[in-house]
Amino acid sequence: GHSLLTLPCSVVLWRRSLSCCMLPFILNGSQLYTYSVCNVGEHEQDNWLRTTFIQRRPSASRVFVELQFIVRDCNSFDGSSLTCKETFNLFSSESDADIGTSFRKGQFKKVATIAPDEITSRNELRINRETRVVESLSRKGFYLAFQDIGACMALLSVRVYYKTCPATIKSLAAFPETVAGGGVNQALREVAGACVENAVSEESPRIYCTMDGEWVVPVGQCQCKPGYEAVNDTCRDCQPGFFKAFVSNDACELCPVNTKLLSSGALFCPCAEDFYRAPDDPTTGPCSGLPSAPRELVATTTQLAAGKLQLSWSPPEDTGGRSDISYSVECRRCEGTACQPCGEKVRLEPASSGLVDTRVAVSELEPHLNYTFTVEAHSGVSLFASQGTPRSNRPPSTSTLTTALHYTGRSLYLGVIVVVVVVVVVVELLYYDDNLDVTTYTVLILEKSSVQISDLSPGTAYLFRVQALSPEGSPGGSSIEDEFETLTEVPPLCLSCICIVLSIMSIYSYSSPEQLKPLKTYVDPHTYEDPNMAILKFASEIHPSHVTKQKVIGAGEFGEVYRGILKAPGRKEGAVAIKTLKPGYSEKQRQDFLSEASIMGQFSHQNIIRLEGVVTKFKHAMIVTEYMENGALDKYLKDRDGEMPSFQLVGMMHGIAAGMKYLSDMSYVHRDLAARNILVNNNLECKVSDFGLSRVLEDDPEGTYTTSGGKIPIRWTAPEAIAYRKFTSASDVWSFGIVMWEVMAFGERPYWDMSNCEVMKAINEAFRLPAPMDCPSAVYQLMLQCWLQDRSKRPRFPDIVSLLDKLLRSPESLKAIADFDPRVSIRLPSTSGSDGLPFRSVSEWLESIKMSQYSENFTCAGVVTMDQVLQMKNVDIKNIGVRLPGHLKRIAYSILGLKDQTSTLSVFAV
Structure with a gap:
């Protein structure tokens, strides 16, 4: 922080100062001057100490006042000091000019009552340090004043300062020193930056400065120009032998093979002598040479009498470093010493040029003539062959063959080899019968894409997996397992059967909804080898032109959150929330950002935030969800403290519990259930959101997810999850109990200002949050059930939904109020x-x-x-x-x- 004033070095003014004086004070052998007062035996004390005029930096509208002081214990005086106090008051007053010694108490407004944490007795000195905030300052300067109303105290020092976000460079953008946010309504201050030298940005870089003097959410990443690479916080030119062709923060690359090594700052590396790049080759790629001649050119004359033959050859020994090798065949016919092109009189199949294969069929040959066939190898750089002198010792790029033919007949058929592969599909039918404790595996081998399976047992679970076999019988890839369960009673006119249609995605269907009940279970997107497949499966793609961003409503971990409009074909236009991914992201950050969409996309419930879709196929990734007009539940309740009846609050809890029941039915653990992660719409409908910490349960109903680290929201987390980092639906129930307390306390912070260590210690010693004011007794009893130490004894979400439903159906049950202390x-x-x-x-x-x-x-x-x-x-x-x-x-x-x-x-x- 930047100090504006430090007392007692400044001149000050006392009011009613007969008993208040500036006295020396010895601390650790050093003499300090303090302001002290001790008129504890006199009535109606009103002593004031005012600072000199403190000039304010124009942008510093929020300053901190750090006090060091001593207060004596009133119990250390005799009975004559009945008016003794142990607190004093801090005041402030703004002004555009120094008013000198003029002083009126009415000019000051109270900032805070200062109470000591440590009280000094007769034998032991206790120094207190307290910091208070003076906000919303707007004039050129201000005064501070201290009022004593009967304490025995000494003021050791006063330090007045403001906080700044220091000048910094982030993502190659330089940001100036900035005074921290100016107040409650300006928690984040947006600051524009400028790219460092030799760096550019598509959009103006900016960042946010928090009230605590910390930089967060940089937007508009700068990137180094071509020929420069990012080194620490600068863009340095590429070193000799390296290059960079595009704007990016990638490191300079080593010049590829067969190129010239230029000096520093190279945008690309030109080809060395006798090496070339094809027109379609990237300038960042290697250079290649001309291919050598084809080898071992032979003619097969099995049907020579019919005027047919086949030419074949081997690929060049040296391809010049390229894979796009093709061949051309030239035919010349000679009568005596005169030779001319064969033209259309000789047929070459499949063609005379652009050949990829190393053979060609020749027909329509005439008898009594000599033919010369020339085969030439080509590549993408062959067009440069005539522009320079071939390298020494390079063999010619053609091979020739001359032969004399005598034959009759006029045709040759070259058959195209067609390989037909028949895919055999295996359906593995796994049969589970809980009554007999027997598992039977049935395998059907099919050569078609569908099958009907009959004679299934009622009330039985079946698991299907589709796997492809190669013609040799070796297994290929298999589909995800799909589970069905037949009903206990089958309609008389319907057989128990399943009709399975097999496709690449293993799509299935069944004969009628009455016969089978699909068991939908959450699929953890982290189990996908390719995370993009999870996005493709669980989220709808939206074209960015259908999304309009209107205004920033928050800043998340990955970027800004906007309110906007979604107007897509086939959809009703409506308001949406848009989460964005800041520029310059890594692939892992992109996958982490989109993983939440892979989770939300699997849920469909009125009390779970609805995913509208994602934008993934364009540069700026986005997650689009429904817009909740009233924002986060905790802030909504704080703004309406005491204004909502208990019946309405219980209704909001019921919606949250219904959403959590839906998640638990899908074997899903949220891990971060709190009022801040519940969103409220215009109808006061609550919806569970923020699935950043969520994980799936194992198949075992008592299964848990063990984290390997990371932050845990201590105030909302069950003790077994804190101690062992194991999470279940029962730990979500504990968190739901805390959410209930937050709702009834109108968004008050659980455990108030206790530290995390104090919270954990208190819970382990059986302390539980007390009932909030005006909390119905039945609701508080449910909270206590959610906070049982033994997780197996806590209610489950279906039980919670049922109980809250009963309370809402019987409003009189909410009239009995829990004790409030x-x-x-x-x-x-x-x-x-x-x-x-x-x-x-x-x-x-x-x-x-x-x-x-x-x-x-x-x-x-x-x-x-x-x-x-x-x-x-x-x-x-x-x-x-x-x-x-x-x-x-x-x-x-x-x-x-x-x-x-x-x-x-x-x-x-x-």
């Missing part, structure tokens, strides 16, 4: 006090229960002490202006909890 569900910032209450002021209490917006209401109503708060009833709370039902209940429940509290509270025994 604010001492557990709300973290209290201060836990000691001579008056037996955990709070020193009404504002401190309201801040602890996240109701600070009502501080002015309490003050205007004359409720300024905690004793007065304890006397309030529901009607009193309404009368001071608290109208929202959720806020009214939060304040009322907190007052009930305070009445029973002792002077010291321990929030969590962890």
